[in-house]
Amino acid sequence: MTRPLVPVLDQMKGARPSRAARRRDTPHPGGRLPSFDRAEGLPTACAATVAAIEAGRARDRRRAIGVVAGILVVIVAVGMLALALGDVPLAPAEVVAGLLGLEGTGGAVFIVQGLRLPRLLLALVVGAALGLSGALLQSVVRNPLASPDIVGVTGGASAAAVLAIAGGLTGLAVSGAALVGALVATSVVVAASGRAVAGARFVVIGIAVAFLANGIVGYALTRANLTQAQSAWFWLVGSVGSPSWDDVALVGSTVAVAALGLVAARRPLAAQSLDDGSARAIGASPVATRVAAMTGSSILAAVAVSVAGPIAFVAFASGPIARRLRGRSPALGTAALVGAAVVALADLVAQHLIPGTLSPPVGLITGAAGAVVLIALLVRGEQAGVDRGAARKGTRP
Amino acid sequence: MALLVLTVAASLAVGARATDPAAVLSVLIDPLALGAGSVDAVVVRELRVPRTVIGLLAGAALGVAGVVMQGVTRNPIADPGLLGVTAGSSFAVVVGIAVAGVTSVVGLAGFALVGALAAATVIALVASSARVGTSPALLVVAGAAVTAALSSLTTLVLLSDPQTLDRYRFWTVGSLTGRELDAGLALAPLVAAGLVGALIVGRSLDALALGDDVARGLGFRLAPTRAAAIAVVVVLAGTATALAGPIVFVGLVGAHAARAAVGGGHAARMPVAAVAGAALVLLADVLGRLVVPPGELEAGIVVAVLGAPLLIALVRSRSGVTA
Numbered sequence: 009m010t011r012p013l014v015p016v017l018d019q020m021k022g023a024r025p026s027r028a029a030r031r032r033d034t035p036h037p038g039g040r041l042p043s044f045d046r047a048e049g050l051p052t053a054c055a056a057t058v059a060a061i062e063a064g065r066a067r068d069r070r071r072a073i074g075v076v077a078g079i080l081v082v083i084v085a086v087g088m089l090a091l092a093l094g095d096v097p098l099a100p101a102e103v104v105a106g107l108l109g110l111e112g113t114g115g116a117v118f119i120v121q122g123l124r125l126p127r128l129l130l131a132l133v134v135g136a137a138l139g140l141s142g143a144l145l146q147s148v149v150r151n152p153l154a155s156p157d158i159v160g161v162t163g164g165a166s167a168a169a170v171l172a173i174a175g176g177l178t179g180l181a182v183s184g185a186a187l188v189g190a191l192v193a194t195s196v197v198v199a200a201s202g203r204a205v206a207g208a209r210f211v212v213i214g215i216a217v218a219f220l221a222n223g224i225v226g227y228a229l230t231r232a233n234l235t236q237a238q239s240a241w242f243w244l245v246g247s248v249g250s251p252s253w254d255d256v257a258l259v260g261s262t263v264a265v266a267a268l269g270l271v272a273a274r275r276p277l278a279a280q281s282l283d284d285g286s287a288r289a290i291g292a293s294p295v296a297t298r299v300a301a302m303t304g305s306s307i308l309a310a311v312a313v314s315v316a317g318p319i320a321f322v323a324f325a326s327g328p329i330a331r332r333l334r335g336r337s338p339a340l341g342t343a344a345l346v347g348a349a350v351v352a353l354a355d356l357v358a359q360h361l362i363p364g365t366l367s368p369p370v371g372l373i374t375g376a377a378g379a380v381v382l383i384a385l386l387v388r389g390e391q392a393g394v395d396r397g398a399a400r401k402g403t404r405p
Numbered sequence: 406m407a408l409l410v411l412t413v414a415a416s417l418a419v420g421a422r423a424t425d426p427a428a429v430l431s432v433l434i435d436p437l438a439l440g441a442g443s444v445d446a447v448v449v450r451e452l453r454v455p456r457t458v459i460g461l462l463a464g465a466a467l468g469v470a471g472v473v474m475q476g477v478t479r480n481p482i483a484d485p486g487l488l489g490v491t492a493g494s495s496f497a498v499v500v501g502i503a504v505a506g507v508t509s510v511v512g513l514a515g516f517a518l519v520g521a522l523a524a525a526t527v528i529a530l531v532a533s534s535a536r537v538g539t540s541p542a543l544l545v546v547a548g549a550a551v552t553a554a555l556s557s558l559t560t561l562v563l564l565s566d567p568q569t570l571d572r573y574r575f576w577t578v579g580s581l582t583g584r585e586l587d588a589g590l591a592l593a594p595l596v597a598a599g600l601v602g603a604l605i606v607g608r609s610l611d612a613l614a615l616g617d618d619v620a621r622g623l624g625f626r627l628a629p630t631r632a633a634a635i636a637v638v639v640v641l642a643g644t645a646t647a648l649a650g651p652i653v654f655v656g657l658v659g660a661h662a663a664r665a666a667v668g669g670g671h672a673a674r675m676p677v678a679a680v681a682g683a684a685l686v687l688l689a690d691v692l693g694r695l696v697v698p699p700g701e702l703e704a705g706i707v708v709a710v711l712g713a714p715l716l717i718a719l720v721r722s723r724s725g726v727t728a
Contacts, residue, residue, distance in 0.1 A: 153546055158549060200721065201721075209720050212546075212716070213717050213720055215549050216712075216713040216714075216716040219487075219653050222709065224706070234571050237570065237574055238564070238570060241564060245560050368564065372557045375556070379551065379553045379554030382553075383531055383550050383551070
C-alpha cells in the first residue's frame with residue numbers, strides 16, 4: 009500500500025523520483041516482501057514519504073529562487089544597458105546618479121528619467137503583462153500553442169483598437185475598445201471550439217479568428233490617410249517607442265492587480281493541472297476557474313496591446329521558457345518575469361543593434377525571432393513535456 | 406459553373422455607378438456600340454472588365470493551388486494563405502517595390518514567385534518532420550509562424566519607406582481594383598501553365614493520398630512528385646498574389662467545394678476548385694462593392710470574413726480534422 013505512494017507523489021510534483029523512492033521501487037532481492045510488522049512499519053514508511061516530499065519541495069524552492077534571481081539579474085543588466093546606451097552614452101555611475109536624481113550630473117537626470125526610463129519601464133510592464141496573459145491561457149487550456157497572440161485574442165484587441173482610433177477615440181477609450189475586442193475574440197474562440205477546449209481545434213479556430221481580425225485591421229488601414237496608416241503600422245507591429253508615464257501606470261497597475269489575483273487564486277489554478285474530473289473531486293470548480301482565468305488573460309493582453317500594440321510571440325514564448333527554467337508548470341510568476349526580460353532585451357536589440365537610421369519597433373524583433381523559435385519547437389516537439397505528462401497520466405491507474 | 410457565370414455578370418454590371426445590363430452587354434459585344442466616349446462604356450471597359458479578368462485568374466489559381474497543397478501535405482485544412490506561401494510572395498513583392506524599384510507587374514510577379522518558392526520550401530521542410538507532418542493543426546500553426554516572421558520583415562521594409570507602404574497597404578488587403586488588364590493578360594500564360602501542371606500532378610497526388618508506402622509500391626517516385634506539386638503551388642499562388650494581393654482562404658474553399666462536388670480524385674477536383682475559387686473571389690469583390698456604397702470593401706477582406714467561419718466549421722466537423 010505504501011510502496012507505490014512515494015514515486016507517485018514525486019511524479020505529481022513533476023520531479024524525478026528521489027533516490028530513496030527509486031530504491032524502494034526496485035523489487036526486493038529474492039522476491040521476498042520487506043519484513044515489517046504493521047505497528048512500526050507504517051510510521052516509518054510515512055516518515056520516509058514526508059521526508060521525500062519535503063526534500064522535493066526544498067529542491068523546488070531552491071530552483072525557483074535561483075531562476076527568479078537569474079532573470080532579475082538579466083533584467084537589471086538589460087536595464088542598465090538600455091539606460092546607458094543611446095545618442096549620449098552614459099557611464100554606469102552616471103546612470104545611477106541619474107536614477108537617484110543627484111544634482112550636478114549635467115543632463116544625466118533628464119536623459120535617464122525623462123527619456124530612457126519610461127521606455128524601459130514600459131517594455132518591462134508590457135512584457136510582464138503579455139507573459140502572464142500567455143502563461144495563464146496556456147495553463148488553463150493545457151495547450152502550449154494556445155497563446156493570446158496565436159488564437160486571435162491580441163488580433164481582436166488590435167482590430168477593435170484600430171477601429172476605435174479610426175473612429176476618433178483616444179486614450180482610455182481605445183484601451184476599452186481593445187478590451188472589448190479581446191473579450192469578443194476569446195468568447196468566439198471558446199464558443200466555437202465547444203467542449204474540446206484543450207485540443208488543437210481550439211488553436212486552429214483561434215487562427216481563423218486571427219485572420220478575420222487581420223482582415224478588419226487591413227480594412228481600417230486602407231481607410232486612413234498615409235500618415236495615420238504609417239503610425240498605425242508602427243503600433244500594429246508593437247512598439248514601446250513612445251512611452252508615457254500614464255501608460256506605464258496603466259499597464260503596471262493591471263499587472264499588479266493580476267498578480268494579487270493570481271496569488272489569491274493559486275489553489276484553484278493549481279487544480280487546473282488536473283483533469284476536470286479529478287479537480288472536481290478535490291473540491292475545485294474547474295470551469296469557473298477557467299472562465300475567470302481566460303477573462304484575466306484577455307484583460308492583461310488587451311491592456312498591453314492598447315498601449316504598445318500586439319508585440320508578437322511574447323505571450324506565446326514566455327510560458328514555455330518559464331516552464332523549462334522552473335521544471336514545472338504553470339510557473340506564472342516566472343513567465344511574467346521572462347516576458348519582461350524578453351521585451352526589454354528585444355527593444356534593446358531593436359534600438360541599438362539594427363543597422364541604419366531606422367530604429368524598428370520591438371515587435372519586429374520578437375516577431376522574426378519568435379517565429380523561428382515556434383517552428384523549432386513544433387518540429388522538435390516542444391510538447392514533449394505535455395505528451396509525456398499525458399502518457400504518464402494514462403499509465404496511472 | 407452557373408454560379409460563376411452569374412458572378413461574372415454581376416461583376417460586370419454592379420458597382421458604384423449604376424449601369425444598365427443591356428448597355429453592359431452591348432459594350433462587350435461591340436466596344437464602340439455606345440460611342441467611344443460614353444461613360445458606361447468607359448466604366449465597363451476600363452474598370453470592370455480588368456478586375457473581373459483578374460479576379461477570375463487569381464481565384465482559379467488559388468482554388469487549384471488549394472487542392473494541390475492539400476494533396477501534397479495530406480492536410481484537409483491546407484491553403485496557400487494559411488501556410489504562409491502568399492506571405493512569402495508579399496515579402497518578395499515589397500522588396501521588389503522598395504529595394505529594386507520594380508514597377509512592372511511582370512517584374513513583381515517574378516519576385517512573388519521567388520518569395521512563394523522560399524516560403525513553400527520552408528513549409529515543406531517543416532511538414533516533412535514526422536510530428537508536424539502528421540498533424541494538420543500543427544502544420545497550420547507552423548504556417549502562422551512563417552506568416553508572422555515574414556510579415557515582420559515586410560513591415561521592416563515598409564516602415565523605412567512610406568511610398569512603398571502607400572502602395573502596399575492597398576495591395577495587401579487583396580484588392581482587384583487598380584490593376585491593368587494587360588497585367589492580367591501578361592500573367593495569364595503563367596496561370597495557365599500552373600493549371601496544366603496541376604492536372605499533370607493530379608494523378609500522382611491520388612497515389613500520395615494512399616500513403617508513402619503504397620504510393621512507392623505503385624511505382625510513383627515520392628520526392629519528384631512532391632517537388633513538382635510544390636512547384637505548381639508556387640507558380641499558382643505566386644502569380645495570384647502578384648495579381649490580386651495575398652488572399653487567404655480561397656484555396657481552402659475551392660478545395661472543399663470540389664471535394665463536396667466530385668469526391669476524392671485530385672485531377673477531377675481541380676476544374677471544380679478553379680471555378681469555385683474564381684466564383685468566390687468575384688462574389689467577394691461584388692459584395693465588397695455593395696456593402697459600403699459608395700466605397701468598397703476589398704475582395705480579400707470579404708473572403709476572410711466568409712472563409713474564417715468555413716475553416717471553423719471544417720475543424721468542428723468530425724470528418725474534417727481530428728488533429
